[in-house]
Amino acid sequence: MTQQDLRIGIIGVGMMGADHAERVARRTSGARLVAVSDPDVARVTALATALDGVRVIDDPLQLIADAGVDAVIIASPGFAHAEQLMACLEHGKPVLCEKPLTMDTESSLRVVEAEQKAGRSLIQVGFMRRFDPEYAALKQLLDSGDLGRTLLLHNVHRNKTVPETFRSEMIVRDSLVHEVDVARWLFGDEIARITVHAPKPTSLVGDGVLDPQFAVFEMAGGAIADVEVFVNFQVGYEVRCEAVAEKGSATIGLGVDVLTKRAGHWGGAVPDDFRVRFGLAYDIEVQRWVNAAAKGEIDGPTAWDGYAAAAVCTAGVQSLQEGRPVEVEMVRRSEVLG
Template identity: 80%
Template sequence: MTDLRIGIVGVGAMGADHAERVARRTAGARLVAVSDPDTVRAEALATALPGDVRMIADPLELIADGEVDAVILASPGFAHAEQLFACLEHGKPVLCEKPLTMDAASALRVVEAEHKVGRSLIQVGFMRRFDPEYAALKELLASGELGRTLMLHNVHRNKSVAPTFRSEMIVRDSLVHEVDVARWLFDDEITRITVHAPKPTSLVADGVLDPQLAVFELANGAIADVEVFVNFQVGYEVRCEAVAERGSATIGLGSGVLTRAAGQWGGAMPADFRVRFERAYDIEVQRWVDAAVRGEIDGPSAWDGYAAAAVCEAGIESLTTGRPVDVDLADKRQILG
């Protein structure tokens, strides 16, 4: 069988990581092209990877290229809408890193455009669904062994982010993962969000609200809370505890090798998301490739990306006003039939 020929748009930290993944450890796939506004960086990456990887300066040219079968979008969110429409126009399966787009209105237009194409081409990069711990938690909760799930408690901490990372980006680029986790684990939509902000850490620029505490209310009456702290300084930490009628289950405790030496005990904390979720990314990309060959997707859909964008849009409003905000979500049946 011929390998799926993949082009990657955006080769910053995430895109470069995907490029290595596709080129070296994804079965049935071959990296054939990369694109980035920093053409020097893109050319250097293309040269360093095995095989004949081309650098194509214009991302739309990469998407249209006849030797590219499928596309990974790791470009900035503001570029996604145009690039997604191009993928749909050319019938290219696409794995789009979050956010789907920068706002709910444009995300909904993407959903509608894909529906007109007549088949699912867009998968959104909510990789936590592929993490073995999250997958095991989903299976446990779905089994009913613990009874009905009542609440989720989430922690999402980064060691640090760039000084340009603003308050609304914490919602749109970080909290968005827990938005998807809550929708996925409860298999229901978030109907209201409240985002609280305590006095911020002294390690951020004036006006940046970090950390943040969000509360989601779901249509089925469940509640989820999320602490997001993107300048935690210690390391990358993601945890989730599900509280159900007959017990609870927690993942992300980092129970790796525990050392005792020199009068101390402890273990290591990952430096960033690429370490903590390396296995999840590997599984995600492999399953996306396998599904693309079958003419399908195998993961979060364009609708999931739109729903997350709508929740985050309401979350940014709540962060600004200090009030709960209802999520304005389109009727899925009317959009998709």
């Protein structure tokens, strides 16, 4: 890498990819958006036209191989990630990959093994909650030991709405996966067993869609985390987390900074989607990724974290389908990373 701006290409310019494109082009120092790729020709062309100096490259693998692209953000659908990540490793390109790393445990493990064989840490996974100031403060508090050992974690994850194509398994792989990473990160431990319960579904979803869901994670060290995921909540985007420890508890995501009282009522605004609630987290995540990539490093969740989350979600889908607890099957970290 030179001291010039990191030249970034983005694969996938749907809601998340377009948000990243705007972020890189307008709010990230030391970086320059130079190329985008998406099968929706009209959408990707409109985006490139709105952002000066951005090329459209039809084939995402050609974008990765392009000599004018230094680093890649992958925001394509999860089924495309494995091939695109392998291409980034082949060409030695640092990559920020939105979750999931891949769609299943086996392909995620192959990515981890390929990165290890390449001899360089190039993959960072987009678990942006680690960069949210509230989550970061909670992590710092729990790690300080001031509250004693952390015993329980309660999580709420609600979306206003999702597309009709968002099926039951996607709630696990695309929504619950964030709490999977949060639990692993806050506890500093792996999830050994997962149970996903499906209560009576909301009447506002199609036949066969199980929404909301309630998951229980049993950590290897004996702690427990629970998660309510409700992706058609109608009210807005709401994410909360409460950690219960030996000497107290701590809660984030209450939105108290906009609490108002008037005319006999009190309350605050509920954001419509994740871009409002976690906008700052995404800004911090991408800036730190750019800073690290320019030095040949990563600064965030690794390919191993993506693999571990995929293993838990694979077990979670099985639990949802079979209505029972399922053991999480993973290789030992030392077997792959030494």
